[in-house]
Amino acid sequence: MEYSNIIVTTQDFVTTITLNRPPANSINLGIREELDHVVGVLETSRETRAVIITGAGEKGFCAGMDVSDIANIAKGPNGNDIFNRIEALNKPVIAAINGYALGGGCELAMVCHFRLIGDSARTIVGLPEVNLGITPGWGGIQRLPRIVGKSKALEMILFSKRLSPQDALAAGLVDRVVPSADLMKEAMALATTLSKRPPLAVQAVLEGMHVGMEKGLQEGLRVDREWSRKLGQSKDAVEGMTAFMEKREPVFKGE
Known part of the structure; x- marks a missing residue:
């Protein structure tokens, strides 16, 4: 399958998946189809031992569902199913959060096994869906309290609270805050170390x-x-x- 909405590269047993719809890298039908396909490949690949997921450009990791693509929301693979497959992947997955991770973007980061975030004023994470009269639909309501605790998760979701990198670290939502310029280098170093494990x-x-x-x-x-x-x-x-x-x-x- 040729990819037009994501970029997939593999080197030294590390596969990097880059959401390639800058600046927001919002999730449309194309990203869902391509993510679903590449996850299926990775499940059986002997050439991949660790995975990095990040976003193209310098502004956004992923801004969640593409509202302009709402007509296609019931088509193709379901976002919940894709995220469940990523969470259950038999290789460790690292989210390299290089910009805002909101809504479905935050939910995507949460299904990764490790989360690194760039230290930048434009980098924020959160589940703001209630502002629109809807709720997180790709697992956020279930996964966020498991990561940060019930009361913090309720505060974030019900008040559509957005966290800075340092606040996300304090809440336990991310594992490490690194200078934005070093984010991919740090993610690759972690992935390389993991790839050398049995x-x-x-x-x-x-x-x-x-x-x-x-x-x-x-x-x-x-x-x-x-x-x-x-x-x-x-x-x-x-x-x-x-x-x-x-x-x-x-x-x-x-x-």
Whole structure:
């Protein structure tokens, strides 16, 4: 599939997905279709071990749903389904928030496993939908309280409060604030470090934690036990132990 609304590049096991509808990078039918496709590719790719999602230009990560494309909202893949797939992806996903992340853009950032934000006056995050008489429709009502707590989430959503990078960090909505000029460098450094971790073990942690949080402790423990058996018989486990004994850096292959 050729992409016209996103840019996808892969280098050294890191895939970068750039929403390419500047300045707002708002989500239209085209972005939904292309995101859905690339996530499907990444789910089985052996060439990708970590993913970065960011926005084109210097103003916006993503301003959410494109209201001018509302006629197509019921067409193509549903935003909820796409975001659920990103959240459940078997590779770690990093949001590099390089500008405003509002509405669906904030919801997209929340489904990523890590969130880095540029320290800029134009960089704000929030779910302002109530201002329009609607509510966050792509998971924000459920995910925000899990990240920042119920009372903070209610304050943000009911009052359409927008957070600066430092406020977002204090609330726990983002993991790190970095100078805007260094945002992609920092995101790439994190992704590269993650890409060198044993792929199967990383997948086991991501899947086990996701299942446990969504379906409960016992179901999560069941997944953990299954993965423990698989990992104990893997080549990566042999490599990890051998490298430890030989006092060298392991080279994991995801096998």
